[in-house]
Amino acid sequence: MHDLQIVFEEAVRDIDNGDIKHLEQLIEGNPGLLNERYTAPADGYFKHPYLLWFIANNPIREKESLPGNIVEITAMLIRKAKEQGVSTLPYQIEYTLALVVSGRIPKEMGVQIQLADLLISEGAKPKGTIGALAHNNVDIACYLTGKGEPVELITAVCLDLPEAKEMAIKASEPEKELALVGAAFYGLLPALKMLISLGANVNAYPDRKRSKGFHSHATALHQAVFSGSLDAVRLLVEGGARLDLPDRVYQGTPLGWAEYGLMEEKNEEERIKKEAIVNYLKSKSV
Template sequence: MPQSAITDAIFQKAVDAVSSGDLGELQHLLAWHPHLASYRHHTPDDGYFKQPYLLWFIADNPVEHDHLPENITGIAEVIIKTIRQHAPELLQEQMDYALGLVATGRVPREHGVQLDLIDLLIDNGAKPGSGIGALAHNNIDAAQKLIDRGGDLTLAAAVCLRRTDWLPALLEHSNPAERQVAFVAAAFYGYADMLSLLLKHGVDIDALPGKGYGFHSHATALHQAVSSGSLEAVKVLVEAGADTNIPDLIYHGTPLGWAVYMQNTGETGERDKEKFALIETYLKDK
């Protein structure tokens, strides 16, 4: 939600103080306007950031400034203290969702504050969950932190974190849905060995998982292996019978189309372009 859409002047000042790291201004605003602890900015549906509380701005997720102040953990601590004092009945809801925004965010990771924010939120009662959201956004360290702090030990997490010591027991007690999520996750990270393992335990190699799986929920495991840049992972899937002609559900691109696109996006470095060129050549031969 663009901050320009905020119409409440006091709330806007508080959001600005969070974004700039102005702790003194934030403390002043919270002292004179304690309703900020429970206030939600009501807007039309804005996806996952609709009707945000002030606390939810600590992650810059969705990205608005592409920046977080160095003292963001102290900023968050002051807001949490105010919520605990003036709106304790809303504390759990605000904390849990703030943790999700931090754990899945790119900006907290890139600014080196993600793990400290996770610790602060969990120390104040946020529930760590499973870490799947963090893993689906390439936040490996955040996922490990969540699990270290009591998060669920899922099969997908074990695969993504390459915790082979967890895998036998988790596989033994897994259901088909859990194995499918782990399979998609292994492809997303390009882990050829994990794909080979999971193929032996009953997964749908061509499934389009849809919403709820995280990762690229609109694409097959083969698409995801292509996007990882791992030719080895692509080979494992193709040689196991993956259909190379299935389009994804959003862009309608085949895995070959994804390989071509990845070479031409401005975000791809020269070394990665070479990886995707090799994948393109391989898929053209199939």
């Protein structure tokens, strides 16, 4: 392995351990480190990552946490990159923001908005709301729209914004289909009723190119099952949603999703909800 790659691994451990002093020493002693890209993984959304990207812990590494000084570490990494004239820094900052707003760990650690605020102050454009919503990160989605990211129909629907209906009336079919999936993901009955009444296709798979990080591999019924809302599931089925359509990743039907969710659920209250969905879908499959 190349020497700088070994140093890179040490630097990632410093990030995970919150050792900002040693990390800064590594950067000063290895000037190319902040412009280095790690060799693995070789594909996927974390392909050949820069060191800065690791501050989001997305994808999640061995530790499902972030150190208490992660904001300070991020600020130091950006400051050092500026001092060293790292030409890729604007791109690194933009992509790091995407990882932060779609990540679970920054949210759980209570630093998602702080990190986003820092990255935006350093030049990242406020964006990533739809990706945030796809991972149930509602607070950061509200923050990004407040910072000026343009509101799309799915955003207005998922955040229950007052302009949602007017936007839906003027929306294209693909926009309504994506918004329907978003409403189903959150089990939002008024939004589902409104979109169905406006002709949204209840059996559509969202256009992947338009989805901007939201789930494009499954139908609204799959996502309603995931939400745990029997009322949302029933509304879609009564609105013509097909029970036999598979998702495009695991090839699971809505009933298959429901059964898997019930099998994995440990919370008794949530198990009751999921069991009711399984029983309902079975009754409709006869």
